[in-house]
Amino acid sequence: MENIVLNKRNKIHPHKFALWAAMASITMMFGAFTSAFIVKQAAGNWLEFSMPVEFFISTAIILASSACIHLSFKNFKKGNERHYKYFLLGSLVLGLSFVVFQYFGWTALYAKGVDLKGNVSGSFFYLISGIHALHVLGGIAAMIVAIIHAYSLKFIITEQRINRFDLVVNYWHFVDFLWIYLFIFLIISK
Amino acid sequence: MANVIIQEEDVLIKEQGYDDHFHEHHHGDKYQAGFIFHYIFSMDHKIIARQFLITGIIWAIIGAAMSVIFRMQLGFPEESLAWIKPFLGKWIVVDPATGIGKLAPEFYYALVTMHGTIIVFFVLTAGLSGTFSNLLIPFQLGSRDMASPFLNMLSYWFFFLAGVVMFYSLFLSTGPFSGGWVAYPPLSALPQASSGSGSGMTLWLVSLTLFVVSVLLGGINYITTILNLRTKGMTLWRMPLTIWAFFVTAILALLSFPVLASGFFMLIFDRSLGTSFFLSDIFIAGQALDRVGGSPILYQHLFWFLGHPEVYIIILPAMGLVSEVLSVHSRKPIFGYRAMVYSIMAIGFLSFIVWAHHMFMSGVNPFISNFFVVFTLIIAVPSAVKVFNWITTLYGGNIRLNTPLLFSIGFVSMFISGGLTGIFLGNSAIDIQMHDTYFVVAHFHIVMGVAAFFGMFAGIYHWYPRMYGRFMNETLGKIHFWGTIICAYAIFWPMHYIGMAGVPRRYYSFDTFEAFKHFNDLNKFITIFAIIAFFVQLLFVINFFYSIWYGRKMKTKNPWKANTLEWTAPIEPVHGNWPGNLPVVHRWPYDYNKDEREFVQQHIPLKEGEIGDH
Ligand code: HEM
Numbered sequence A: 001m002e003n004i005v006l007n008k009r010n011k012i013h014p015h016k017f018a019l020w021a022a023m024a025s026i027t028m029m030f031g032a033f034t035s036a037f038i039v040k041q042a043a044g045n046w047l048e049f050s051m052p053v054e055f056f057i058s059t060a061i062i063l064a065s066s067a068c069i070h071l072s073f074k075n076f077k078k079g080n081e082r083h084y085k086y087f088l089l090g091s092l093v094l095g096l097s098f099v100v101f102q103y104f105g106w107t108a109l110y111a112k113g114v115d116l117k118g119n120v121s122g123s124f125f126y127l128i129s130g131i132h133a134l135h136v137l138g139g140i141a142a143m144i145v146a147i148i149h150a151y152s153l154k155f156i157i158t159e160q161r162i163n164r165f166d167l168v169v170n171y172w173h174f175v176d177f178l179w180i181y182l183f184i185f186l187i188i189s190k
Numbered sequence B: 001m002a003n004v005i006i007q008e009e010d011v012l013i014k015e016q017g018y019d020d021h022f023h024e025h026h027h028g029d030k031y032q033a034g035f036i037f038h039y040i041f042s043m044d045h046k047i048i049a050r051q052f053l054i055t056g057i058i059w060a061i062i063g064a065a066m067s068v069i070f071r072m073q074l075g076f077p078e079e080s081l082a083w084i085k086p087f088l089g090k091w092i093v094v095d096p097a098t099g100i101g102k103l104a105p106e107f108y109y110a111l112v113t114m115h116g117t118i119i120v121f122f123v124l125t126a127g128l129s130g131t132f133s134n135l136l137i138p139f140q141l142g143s144r145d146m147a148s149p150f151l152n153m154l155s156y157w158f159f160f161l162a163g164v165v166m167f168y169s170l171f172l173s174t175g176p177f178s179g180g181w182v183a184y185p186p187l188s189a190l191p192q193a194s195s196g197s198g199s200g201m202t203l204w205l206v207s208l209t210l211f212v213v214s215v216l217l218g219g220i221n222y223i224t225t226i227l228n229l230r231t232k233g234m235t236l237w238r239m240p241l242t243i244w245a246f247f248v249t250a251i252l253a254l255l256s257f258p259v260l261a262s263g264f265f266m267l268i269f270d271r272s273l274g275t276s277f278f279l280s281d282i283f284i285a286g287q288a289l290d291r292v293g294g295s296p297i298l299y300q301h302l303f304w305f306l307g308h309p310e311v312y313i314i315i316l317p318a319m320g321l322v323s324e325v326l327s328v329h330s331r332k333p334i335f336g337y338r339a340m341v342y343s344i345m346a347i348g349f350l351s352f353i354v355w356a357h358h359m360f361m362s363g364v365n366p367f368i369s370n371f372f373v374v375f376t377l378i379i380a381v382p383s384a385v386k387v388f389n390w391i392t393t394l395y396g397g398n399i400r401l402n403t404p405l406l407f408s409i410g411f412v413s414m415f416i417s418g419g420l421t422g423i424f425l426g427n428s429a430i431d432i433q434m435h436d437t438y439f440v441v442a443h444f445h446i447v448m449g450v451a452a453f454f455g456m457f458a459g460i461y462h463w464y465p466r467m468y469g470r471f472m473n474e475t476l477g478k479i480h481f482w483g484t485i486i487c488a489y490a491i492f493w494p495m496h497y498i499g500m501a502g503v504p505r506r507y508y509s510f511d512t513f514e515a516f517k518h519f520n521d522l523n524k525f526i527t528i529f530a531i532i533a534f535f536v537q538l539l540f541v542i543n544f545f546y547s548i549w550y551g552r553k554m555k556t557k558n559p560w561k562a563n564t565l566e567w568t569a570p571i572e573p574v575h576g577n578w579p580g581n582l583p584v585v586h587r588w589p590y591d592y593n594k595d596e597r598e599f600v601q602q603h604i605p606l607k608e609g610e611i612g613d614h
C-alpha cells in the first residue's frame, strides 16, 4: 500500500475513495437481498414473526459503538492520547458485544420455532443478519489492527495515520448504518 | 529526423511536465527487484496487464477447444470420437462391439457449460477488461500506477485462483458443473440433481465467488484511479474514449457483481444449509422433496440483474478500444466524441433496467414484460449512435488498412449484425418462438462473443508494441483477420435459420426429431467452419508468442503517430511510467489532421490563437 502515488491536487484521499466504492458495492449486495425478500414475500407462503428483543439491544449497542469510535477519532486528531485509546477500546468491546447479541437473537429466534430450514421468511432473516455480521467481523478485524497501532506505535499525529484511522472509522459507521437500514427493513416488512 | 522529434518531446515533458515528487518518495524500483517480484507478484500495472492477457489467452484456447469437441458431436453424431479418448478418458464411451466412441451426454452438457463460463467470465471479462484497463488507465491518464497497486495485484491473483479451482473441477470423477453457464436452480441448487451438480457445482461456486472478488478489487481500483490520479490538464472531457469505456464498465461491475454474489450466497445456503430460497415442489427420481416455499425465478432475477450488465461489461471495453483504433488509423478525430461518451453512459444506465428480457418465457407477468420490452428496444438507440459515429469516423479518412483497423471494422460489422437480431428477441411476442433456440445462440455469439473478441484483437495488435516493445507480424495478422471473420459468419449465420425453425439450444442430439433432420448438413457445415476457426486462432497464438521474442522491434516511441499519452513514455518501460516529470495535458486526444498538422499529441501546448478541444 505504500506504493500509492499521492497527487497533491486530490481533495479526497484515493484510499478513502476506494473504500466508498467498496461500500457502494456492499450496499448493492444487501439491496439485492432485501429486494429478493420483497419479491419472495409478495409471492405468498410467508411466515410472520416478531423480532426478539435481543436485536433491539444489539442495535443500541452498535449505535453506541459508532459514537465511541467517532469520539476516539476526534480525540486522536486533538492529540488527546488517553481518550483516543479508551474510546477505541470501548468501541471494540461494544462491537464484539454486538455480534454476541446477534447470536443471542438468533438462538431466541430458533427457540421461538423460526428455523433456518423452515419457511423462507426465517431463512431470509438468518441470511441477511448473518452476512451482515460477517461484515461487522471484518470491521472488528480492522479495529484490532487500529488498536495494535494505537498501543505499539509512538503517539504522533501524522497525515498518514489520520488517513488510515479515518478508513476504519468510515467502514465502522458504514456497517452500523447498514444494520440500522436492515433492522428497520426487517421490522417494517416482517 | 524522427529522432529529433523524440528528443523535442522529451524536453517538453522534462521542462514543462508536472513534478509530483515521484522519485523522492520512491527508492528506485525496490519492490520490483528480483524475478519473483518483477514478473510474478508484481504490483506494476504493465506487468499485471500482461498477466491478465496471457492467462486470458490460455483460457480462450481451453474454452475454444471445448466448443470444437461438442460441435463435432453436433455436426457428426455418427462419426467415432474414440481418438480423443486419451484426453477425455471415460467421457468418451466406446461401444465394444463396433469400436465407435461417443461423447457421454453428461459430458456434452459439462462442456457447453464450461465453454460459456470460461469465455464469458475468464476470457471476455478478465482477459479483456482486466488487460486493457490495467494497461491503459494509468498510461493514458498520465498516472504513475493504479491507486492501489497492491489491491491490483490481489485482483489478478484472485482471478488466477478462480481459474485454478475451475480447472481442477474439470478433472472431477463426476465431471464439472453441467447445468448451463447461468446455473439455474434446481440443477445448481440440489447436489443430487445431476452428476455435475455435486462437487462440480460446489467448485463452480467457489471459483466464481473468487472471481467476483477479483472483479470488485479491480473495479474499485479503476474507478478510483480515473477519478483521482489523472495528470495535470487531463480533465474528464479530455479522456480518450477507451478510458470512458473502462470507467463505465467498472461502475457496472461494481454495482452488478455484488448482486450475483448475493444470489451465490443464497445458492450456497440452499445447497449446504437446507434452506429453500430457490426450491419448491421438486421431484427427483419420483420422490417429492420436502423443500418448499422458494422460487427458482428469484434466482433468475438475481442472475440476470448481473447477467445483462455483464454483457455490456464485456462489450464496452471493446467499444472503447475500437473507437481509439478507428480514429488513429483513419487519421481523423473520432466523430461525435461527446455523443460517444453520452451513449456509453446511456447504455450503462439502461443495462440495469432490461434484465428480464432473458425471462420472458420464464413465467414473468406479461405486463411487466412490456416494461422490459420498451427499455430493451431503447438500448438500440445509443448503440446505433455509436455505430453511426464509427462509420462516419472512417468516412473520408486517410485509412491505414492494417490488422488493428481490420479487426475494428470487423467489430463494427459484427456488432451491427448481432444488434439487429437483438431487436427481434427484445419483442416478448417474437421471443415465444425464439427463446432458447439457436437464434439466441447466433445473436449473442455475434454481438458479444465475436465482436468482443474482435475488439480484443484490435487492442492486442494495436497496443502490442506498448506491451512488448515489438510488433506482431502483419501478414499473419491479416490472414488471422480474414480467416476469423469468414469462419465467424459461416458458423453463426446459419444458426439463425436453425433457430427460427425452432431447434432448441443445449441439446445433445437431434437424431430423434423428424422435424430437424434436414438441418444435418447445415450442422456439418457449421462444425467444419468451427474447426477451421479454431486453427486460424492458433495462428494468432503463434504470432503472439513468437513476436514477444522475435517480433520487429519498436524503434520510435510513437509508431502509430497516435495522440494519447502512453506513446510519450519510454519504449523500455520504467517503474512509474515516466522517468521524470509527468506529461501535462493541453488538449483532447483526437487532434488528427488539424490545421495542416497530421497529428498533435495531447501534451503539446496550444499554439497562439489555436482553439483547443472540440
Ligand atoms: C440492441 C441491442 C440488444 C437487444 C435488443 C438484445 C436483446 C436480447 C434478448 C431479448 C435476449 C434474450 C433472448 C432469449 O433468451 O430468448 C438476448 C440474449 C442475449 N444477449 Fe442480447 N440484445 C442486444 C444486444 C446485446 C449485446 C450488445 C450483447 C453483448 C455484448 C448481448 C448479449 C446477449 C447474451 C449473452 C444473450 C443470451 C444469454 C443466454 O441466454 O445464455 N446482447 N438479447
Ligand SMILES: [Cu+2]
Residues within 6 Å of the ligand: B307, B308, B311, B354, B355, B357, B358
Ligand atoms: Cu440482456
